[in-house]
Amino acid sequence: MFLYDEEIARRIRERSAAMEERGELDDWLLELVYDAKLFKLFVPAEYDGLAAALPDALRLFERAAWIDGALGWLVTIGSGGGFFSATLPEKEAAALFSGREAVLAGSGLPTGTAKPVDGGYRVSGRWKFCSGSTFASFYTANCLVERETGSEIRSFAFLPEQTEIIRDWEPLGLRATASHSIAVEDAFVPEGMTFDIASEPRFPDPIYRCPFLPFAQTSFAAAAIGIARHYLEEARAFAEARAPEWRAANPRRLDALAGEIGRQERRLGDAAERFYGAVDRTWAEFAGAGGIGLPEGLWQEAGRLSQEAAAVARGGAQAVFPYLGMTALLREHPLSRTWRDLHTITQHSVLLPLGDDLPESEKGS
Template sequence: MQSFDQDIVRRIRERSADMERRGELDDWLLEKIYDEKLFKLFVPSELNGLGSSLPEALRAFERMSWIDGSLGWLVTIGSGGGFFAAALPERRAAELFSGRKAVLAGSGMPTGKARKVEGGYRVTGSWAYCSGATFATFFTANCKIEGTGEELVRSFAFLPRQVQIAKDWNPLGLRATASHSIEVRDAYVPEDMTFDLTAEPRLNDPIYRYSFLAFAQTSFAAASVGVGRHFLEECAEFAASKAPEWKETSPRRLAALESAVAERLGILEAASDRFYELAESSWDTFVREGTLPEEVWREIGRRSQEAAAAARSGSDAVFPLLGMTALRHDHALCRTWRDLHTVTQHSVLLPENEE
């Protein structure tokens, strides 16, 4: 991430509104992601990946999300596909993950159907919210297996030529993530392009044995913290720009905005510190012992949700103090607020009684 210096951050943010209008990242920004191997954080080094630890990756997710919400979300989701490098057979994993631009898009929802045939399966289905669909080099999705008499679910890898992309992503925020629906119609998928995520992983690195739920919770929480921090920093800059005028015309409004921003930044930092403290200490324990007590897994989930909630509630507390400027769809205040509420809407970041 060293090449994402302040000049690049400024360039990305200057392009954020246009990328949002187009619904995808600029090509030059994708090239930087490929150069930094940010889609390959969890791909092993022998497949041209970075083989990062979870705490390293969480910091990357936060920084990319702080730069731009859509950028951060695509790095978070795209790199998460590296989990499947340990689930696919060795030869297929090498084919799919070794390339410089290798990145998958897909869905974990079992909204497809697969029928066993000689040498593999025939698959039909559609899946929503496949982030990065327009530049993915392959796709993965879950299907229910027909004709077994059981509720069996298996994961399938598809090549781009087998997939139809419906450009239907029209959300509140994260609009530049190309999170479109995909459809597969009676596609033949050979056995070695399928896998079972509940089976023993082929590789021994701890990341492939980590709880997938906890992985999603921590990853999305880190992204939430990044976008939340960006929003509050934009608010602080907005207050500073208005200070000369408001000190004369609206001193109480200025004081209220400055106080709210400072307070909510403090709350977010405290929640972030608690989140990272546990994420890092529990990761060290997991690497050393190969397991964690159930209460630790639950606490990881709670602190992830608390960090996301601190980001979300902080933005909601400050937003009414920003006036009409924050309602401008192409303004950074509005865009970061919308991105944050889209990230934190994910079900794994919501307490059970709010789902």
């Protein structure tokens, strides 16, 4: 699946620094996203969505992140919310997901509380890292529900008028994603605006039966690959621009930089090929079985190769960085922005193996 031509990609990149400073995507860029239904990749056709297969969506995530890291992350996270269209009650799902600008922001952490009342719940809570908070058409979050028979975790959907945005997103990278905290205070949520994401989906599409962990791992890894490709391209462009000066004054530095970029491009290409190969094979078997009965080991392999690809992407940027000099430290330079975006996305817990599971590419670095 193709996303935006070179002219549009150039225009987006020309605005990347300004969007980072502002902390949000430009309105015209959001309009492009709405037009392409990128936030509705996993929304069913019944709600005017694309009902995309996972391998196709991953390649779109990579392309969007290659253009701009914040764009890629927001498309990845925003589209993932389409999963809930299959588990929210039918009437409410149609109302929330059918619109052209339908996109949710939210959190999976159960940092809210819900008290059962007639017709629904009274909910209060605060949730961090809600990407796309400033343009979301609705919000979702998990709460701990206290019942006489015990407690349970349940998911809730909130309307914008019920939700306060707390502008506290001040990260190293992905600064234009508006990943602020949200809060609700004693809000009434009717029963129809609650759901259990583990319940049987209403739609037959295999994507709604995809296990959450490998879905998140593969999605985030694809975006990381895209940002890493952009970083290495910026490094190569920098080397070419410095070549006349360095060839005369410091040819060893030029050769070292060019050699390292080439090595890391090959490593990233190989890791991406392994990653997409595993995803394509796993999805073909999973979809062929109607989203049931796939051996767990296949998903685990896709998850492992997601972590490996993220590690290679991060390690490659670290290997090239020392050769770039002070330019790479300038906040407004694309080298700095892509480096920071890459290290922010690969910091996500689902991409970080621990201990003995650390890939060889990251050991000793």
